[in-house]
Amino acid sequence: MSSVKVVIKPKVWPWLWRALLDWLVILVSFYAFYRYPHPIVFIISLLIIGTRQHALSILGHDGGHRLISRNRFINDALAGVLGLWPLGTPLDGYRRFHFMHHRNVGTPDDPELIHKKLIPQWKLPFRSLKVTSHLIMDFIGGAVPHVGLIIYLTQPVAFRDTLGPLIMNLSFILVCIYFETWWILALWYGAIFTSFWAVFRMRVWTEHVGTEATHIISATWWQKLIFLPHNTWCHHEHHENTAVPCWALASLRDPQKEMDVASLFRKLSQKH
Ligand SMILES: [Zn+2]
Numbered sequence: 001m002s003s004v005k006v007v008i009k010p011k012v013w014p015w016l017w018r019a020l021l022d023w024l025v026i027l028v029s030f031y032a033f034y035r036y037p038h039p040i041v042f043i044i045s046l047l048i049i050g051t052r053q054h055a056l057s058i059l060g061h062d063g064g065h066r067l068i069s070r071n072r073f074i075n076d077a078l079a080g081v082l083g084l085w086p087l088g089t090p091l092d093g094y095r096r097f098h099f100m101h102h103r104n105v106g107t108p109d110d111p112e113l114i115h116k117k118l119i120p121q122w123k124l125p126f127r128s129l130k131v132t133s134h135l136i137m138d139f140i141g142g143a144v145p146h147v148g149l150i151i152y153l154t155q156p157v158a159f160r161d162t163l164g165p166l167i168m169n170l171s172f173i174l175v176c177i178y179f180e181t182w183w184i185l186a187l188w189y190g191a192i193f194t195s196f197w198a199v200f201r202m203r204v205w206t207e208h209v210g211t212e213a214t215h216i217i218s219a220t221w222w223q224k225l226i227f228l229p230h231n232t233w234c235h236h237e238h239h240e241n242t243a244v245p246c247w248a249l250a251s252l253r254d255p256q257k258e259m260d261v262a263s264l265f266r267k268l269s270q271k272h
Pocket residue numbers: 061065098102238
């Protein structure tokens with residue numbers, strides 16, 4: 001599965017401060033709507049929370065590769081509690097799906113390709129009108145089948161694997177019901193089924209679409225902030241060096257080889 005040209009020792013703190021910062025932004029977004037309960041504030045909070053849920057899934061991905069800590073319990077507990085479980089994703093189910101992708105990238109056994117073949121939206125050419133219409137659709141229910149498919153593909157490998165996401169989400173729901181804070185549930189799960197998928201899709205376009213390998217892209221600060229968080233724009237380096245944590249990936253980049261996101265999208269728009 002692994003490409004291990006470079007190995008960088010996992011460290012908890014570089015991962016943890018990123019996760020805590022994402023959670024802080026989420027909490028501030030919840031507070032903003034609590035303080036100013038207006039539909040526009042709700043929509044802005046929903047958008048921000050979705051981008052941070054996506055960022056947490058990227059950090060969960062590091063945990064899937066055991067790149068948070070060499071202590072397996074600490075690694076898996078942090079990846080689950082702060083990364084994947086709040087999104088309803090079981091860690092081992094995610095690992096099975098994701099390691100299959102690493103082993104088979106670009107081949108018929110690549111589960112990401114299986115996903116892409118099931119859904120016509122990934123077909124080239126990439127047209128800005130097509131992508132814009134998908135982004136709009138995401139906010140009126142269009143993202144639901146995609147998120148459902150991710151849930152199916154990352155389903156738990158054993159009963160034990162269900163416990164973390166199940167207990168965490170059930171407790172969260174019950175506490176919100178008890179305190180009648182429906183708006184918290186609406187923001188959290190509403191974001192998973194709308195803005196989370198919207199930014200997830202934008203990232204996926206930059207990874208393997210239109211190539212059997214991995215694109216080498218650079219990104220602007222706002223692209224990193226919105227849909228390429230935690231050095232996920234270094235996806236090429238990740239595939240080449242799966243033993244390097246996300247916080248160290250940018251140091252492996254050869255700027256001679258990279259292409260900016262806008263140029264990649266232009267290239268994909270010409271591909272037939
Ligand atoms: Zn990976």
